[in-house]
Amino acid sequence: MTGSARDVLAQKGFRLFLTARLLSSLAQQIATVAVGWLVYDVSGDPLQLGLVGLAQFVPALLLTLPGGHLADRADRRLILLCATLLTMLAMGGLLLLSLEGKPSLPAIFAVMAVLGAVRAFWAPAGQSMTAMLVERHLLSRAVALNSTIWQVTVIAGPAMGGLLYAFGPAVVFGSATLLLGSAAIAVFLLAPMPPHGLGERPHILDGIRFVRSRPEILGSISLDLFAVLLGGATALLPIYARDILMTGPLGLGLLRSAPAMGAALSAALLAHRPPERHAGHKLFIAVAVFGLGTIVFGLSTSFPLSMAALAILGAADMVSVVLRQTLVQINTPDDMRGRVSAVNLVFITASNELGEFESGVAAALLGTVPAVVVGGVGCLLVAGVWAWRFPALRNFELPRSHP
The missing domain is CATH 1.20.1250.20 (MFS general substrate transporter like domains)
Structure with a gap:
């Protein structure tokens, strides 16, 4: 590892943020596999799989601009913490639904809509935090490390989700809930990041x-x-x-x-x-x-x-x-x-x-x-x-x- 890469990871704040990103992304990737299997197992209808994506896409698209506006007006660390906790609660909701003999599809779609809405606030706050946690000359390396974490979860998450699903969907959602709880602890340990330099009348x-x-x-x-x-x-x-x-x-x-x-x-x-x-x-x-x-x-x-x-x-x-x-x-x-x-x-x-x-x-x-x-x-x-x-x-x- 080069000296500059070590410099990025040596910064405690960025290391905690990267840990939270890894755990939360992994949780959502393994849960995505379980949701798809569960929905298709209950409905037998491929159209329902499309609705899973649509349920997340619509609220995410509608709320992303308000989410970015909030990220510039409030403590970004607090936004990230609340979003992670809400995601954990939503995952707990999927866990409870999976324990039913035949879970309600509308209930599953409602939980996925919550996850899409929460993502609209998590993502702008998370993206804008990287530049606050590393020095300017290390930013490109920090972005690359962040992207590496994401790609690792994209590769490993679905495989892990498939393996865990062999023990039942409840095991998948329970594991995802625990991962998100650990991610919330990492975010909690970050220093507060209140806004500064905001204009008098910021607009969305x-x-x-x-x-x-x-x-x-x-x-x-x-x-x-x-x-x-x-x-x-x-x-x-x-x-x-x-x-x-x-x-x-x-x-x-x-x-x-x-x-x-x-x-x-x-x-x-x-x-x-x-x-x-x-x-x-x-x-x-x-x-x-x-x-x-x-x-x-x-x-x-x-x-x-x-x-x-x-x-x-x-x-x-x-x-x-x-x-x-x-x-x-x-x-x-x-x-x-x-x-x-x-x-x-x-x-x-x-x-x-x-x-x-x-x-x-x-x-x-x-x-x-x-x-x-x-x-x-x-x-x-x-x-x-x-x-x-x-x-x-x-x-x-x-x-x-x-x-």
Whole structure:
């Protein structure tokens, strides 16, 4: 581990925050598997699985801007603590429901809606805290470490959830509740983070106005929106696994894990060696690699090649994530970070959800392979247009790790 990476982890506040992030993310990942199995086991209806996601998406989308506004007006540590405790209570609710012989689906959806609403307050406060816990020149490494934790939970959480489900859904939700309780303790041990420097009349839309006034931030957020909207092929992986690569359910699981594995390796590398020089150029190269990886995956009929393409595009996407999040945090004053993070989260949420919808529509109209290839080409075009349209984004630099 390099000296700078040790410097990041040596800071107690960030270490506690990272611990809370690990425990809470792991809890939610293992619970997601159990919720899906439980809902399908009770209903036998695939549509109900879609409603699980919708129940979380709607309140999260509606409340993210208010959540960012609150993050700039209240103690962010207190917001994070309350959100973690509420998530723990919701998980306890799922535990009680799972103990019933045939749990009520509306009750499960109601709990998932609560989780979506709580996430709208957890995420802006959590994102805006990173810059308060580390020194400016270590921020890109801190963002990379944070992203590494997330990717590890994405890889390990579903597998753990599946193993625990063998002992019953109550075991999964009980374990998740305990993990969240431990996360709440880690957050409680953080120092208070009251707002400072807040204007006299802050407005909930100030984040949108600020983003519009900063071309490099607007460019980075919108670049992610359109690149993921066009280039995402995740929703079509079941078709590739069954009809094109002929790998079955096991192959589908491996295909789904490949981008996360590539992203985790990339994030770990970036935590040690952040791309400080010519960061803007490297951002656009990463987006272009993401598009090329999408095209290769779309055309591939070889399972190993498809796995490699997905891992590479996942790694490239992580480079883009780290660079964009660092740029946003560095160029946003502390009293605006909550609201700007909320705007960023709205764009991310929209790109992920709408991207899956776009992939499905394009596949229905063009066919699966043409839809993925056209999406990859579209991603390349977006990278080129944004590089021309946002020169401030193209030329931005990260602060050096050694001041």
